[in-house]
Amino acid sequence: MRDAALVLGIETSCDETGVALARVHDDRTELLVDAVASSVDEHARFGGIIPEIASRAHLEAMVPTVQRALAEADVDLGQVGTVAVTAGPGLVGPLTVGTSAAKALALALDVPLLGVNHVIGHAVVDEVVHGLFPERVMALVVSGGHSSLLLVDDAVHGVTELGSTLDDAAGEAFDKVGRLLGLPYPGGPHIDRLARAGDPRAIRFPRGLTAPKDQEKHAYDFSFSGLKTAVARWVEARQDAGEEIPLEDVAASFADAVADVLTAKTIAACRRHDVGTLVIGGGFSANSQLREMATQRCAEAGIDVRIPPIRYCTDNGAMIAALGAAAVRRGVPASPLDLAVDSSMPLTQVVL
Amino acid sequence: MPVLSIDTSGEIAVAVVDPRGPRVLAERRSPERRHAELLAPLVVEVLGEAAVARSDLEAVVVGTGPAPFTGLRAGLVTARTLALALAVPVHGVPSLDALGAAALAAHPDAREVLVLSDARRRELYAARYRRVDGATRDAITVVAGPLVDRPDALVQAGLADGAVVVGPGAPLYADVLGVEPREPAHVDLGVLAALARARTERGEATPTEPLYLRRPDVAPSAARKRVTG
Numbered sequence: 342m343r344d345a346a347l348v349l350g351i352e353t354s355c356d357e358t359g360v361a362l363a364r365v366h367d368d369r370t371e372l373l374v375d376a377v378a379s380s381v382d383e384h385a386r387f388g389g390i391i392p393e394i395a396s397r398a399h400l401e402a403m404v405p406t407v408q409r410a411l412a413e414a415d416v417d418l419g420q421v422g423t424v425a426v427t428a429g430p431g432l433v434g435p436l437t438v439g440t441s442a443a444k445a446l447a448l449a450l451d452v453p454l455l456g457v458n459h460v461i462g463h464a465v466v467d468e469v470v471h472g473l474f475p476e477r478v479m480a481l482v483v484s485g486g487h488s489s490l491l492l493v494d495d496a497v498h499g500v501t502e503l504g505s506t507l508d509d510a511a512g513e514a515f516d517k518v519g520r521l522l523g524l525p526y527p528g529g530p531h532i533d534r535l536a537r538a539g540d541p542r543a544i545r546f547p548r549g550l551t552a553p554k555d556q557e558k559h560a561y562d563f564s565f566s567g568l569k570t571a572v573a574r575w576v577e578a579r580q581d582a583g584e585e586i587p588l589e590d591v592a593a594s595f596a597d598a599v600a601d602v603l604t605a606k607t608i609a610a611c612r613r614h615d616v617g618t619l620v621i622g623g624g625f626s627a628n629s630q631l632r633e634m635a636t637q638r639c640a641e642a643g644i645d646v647r648i649p650p651i652r653y654c655t656d657n658g659a660m661i662a663a664l665g666a667a668a669v670r671r672g673v674p675a676s677p678l679d680l681a682v683d684s685s686m687p688l689t690q691v692v693l
Numbered sequence: 694m695p696v697l698s699i700d701t702s703g704e705i706a707v708a709v710v711d712p713r714g715p716r717v718l719a720e721r722r723s724p725e726r727r728h729a730e731l732l733a734p735l736v737v738e739v740l741g742e743a744a745v746a747r748s749d750l751e752a753v754v755v756g757t758g759p760a761p762f763t764g765l766r767a768g769l770v771t772a773r774t775l776a777l778a779l780a781v782p783v784h785g786v787p788s789l790d791a792l793g794a795a796a797l798a799a800h801p802d803a804r805e806v807l808v809l810s811d812a813r814r815r816e817l818y819a820a821r822y823r824r825v826d827g828a829t830r831d832a833i834t835v836v837a838g839p840l841v842d843r844p845d846a847l848v849q850a851g852l853a854d855g856a857v858v859v860g861p862g863a864p865l866y867a868d869v870l871g872v873e874p875r876e877p878a879h880v881d882l883g884v885l886a887a888l889a890r891a892r893t894e895r896g897e898a899t900p901t902e903p904l905y906l907r908r909p910d911v912a913p914s915a916a917r918k919r920v921t922g
């Protein structure tokens with residue numbers, strides 16, 4: 342029997358094929374299952390995501406991943422009441438596979454389709470972990486692809502983008518610095534591991550867009566490419582002088598600069614907009630210096646900080662099922678069956 | 694019992710077909726490249742026009758190419774997922790096979806046909822087929838291909854010699870090939886469904902694996918790179 346409150350979510354914006362099931366309750370969103378297939382290993386040797394390889398992997402993984410999610414949740418497809426899918430932002434080829442599959446499901450099951458925003462999903466997935474959002478939350482979404490600061494008055498109808506990165510995403514800067522330090526791709530976890538053994542105050546790297554002159558136009562924007570260049574210069578100067586590179590200290594000081602800028606600007610935004618709850622999402626929220634600094638500074642500022650477990654921070658179906666559930670709870674009308682993927686979907690557009 | 698027949702190897706094509714005959718009950722085609730946008734609405738339209746309920750479909754048949762990547766994948770993932778949701782089998786048939794079978798039926802004097810479709814990048818997908826004497830028209834033998842190559846290389850390999858040349862790729866390089874392109878120019882969805890039925894009845898496999906025929910380009914995306922997995 343079809344259950345209007347049962348949402349199937351599909352995510353294919355990058356290299357993870359994610360399928361999840363969530364149920365809408367009056368007072369919470371219940372995650373039933375979160376199945377994921379990743380092609381990340383196939384990309385590692387190229388030092389970045391290859392869209393065509395990711396697209397091929399999504400096609401092969403789609404049906405098996407849907408089947409696995411259904412089996413693990415002991416749900417029959419005929420029970421699904423809504424199909425939610427990432428419409429953007431992301432890579433066109435991968436998004437095309439996911440939306441095509443979602444449309445086929447919605448069509449065959451005769452249920453509504455919801456094309457939703459991937460980045461907002463990174464924030465709203467926290468509702469399946471820590472409960473529905475209060476009236477107003479600040480969301481910091483940081484990953485290899487995005488660094489955005491969002492004021493969320495309503496998860497579906499009231500998202501304002503306060504700021505974003507002007508150049509590299511936070512995670513992207515980690516990849517680039519990782520390459521610079523000769524670490525394997527992706528560099529993030531390696532830098533994180535090294536940083537734990539280093540002194541974050543050993544080297545004073547620049548904090549992008551924090552100067553007083555930047556406060557007017559770019560108070561909540563980020564810039565990490567200058568930081569990346571500063572790290573490169575520092576490392577090259579040492580190499581030229583024939584000195585050893587203190588990898589742990591470089592990693593710790595670099596990560597400290599990133600975490601410092603992200604948390605300082607985010608907490609300033611919370612104060613300015615009188616927001617008492619901060620949600621941090623996206624794969625980069627796995628970074629331990631960011632987690633520690635955010636937790637400590639939010640405690641000092643009296644802000645309640647919510648960071649989902651790492652498995653819900655990386656790309657997954659749960660974030661799309663959670664956002665789909667939020668839309669169902671609000672009675673959002675279905676997206677059209679001819680919806681197009683939008684690789685640069687604006688963050689103010691939560692549902693297509 | 695009707696089947697849904699889909700091919701996205703070139704233009705977007707979808708039909709409800711009675712595979713006996715075969716008889717096309719309703720069909721939509723679009724030359725637009727927006728496969729992922731248009732395919733699902735066109736499926737709804739053909740089902741409506743044929744007055745066939747989703748639950749009446751007996752199988753989904755899909756062309757497996759070869760074709761440039763994104764549009765082909767939209768068709769394949771749609772077919773596979775529809776079949777999963779409707780709990781019916783999905784059968785894949787190379788799109789060039791359908792062109793070859795239709796060409797041999799259209800040219801009763803021809804013994805062999807060369808089927809060409811556009812592979813872009815100044816190349817063609819090609820397959821050459823021979824009539825199986827005394828058999829039904831669903832029985833064709835692949836003589837060469839499917840493969841992807843430059844038009845002049847296909848000529849040098851002698852692939853066009855003594856064959857009727859058909860398919861959407863033929864008119865694109867008719868002068869290089871030195872041939873007169875013949876019909877059919879597009880995949881016939883009735884023939885596609887009939888081939889699937891014949892192969893299934895003979896106990897042959899009908900995999901829905903895409904015929905890419907090319908390795909992926911490995912230029913990493915500048916737009917999105919990840920860090921923490």
Ligand SMILES: [Zn+2]
Binds near residue numbers: 463655656
């Ligand atoms: Zn993401």
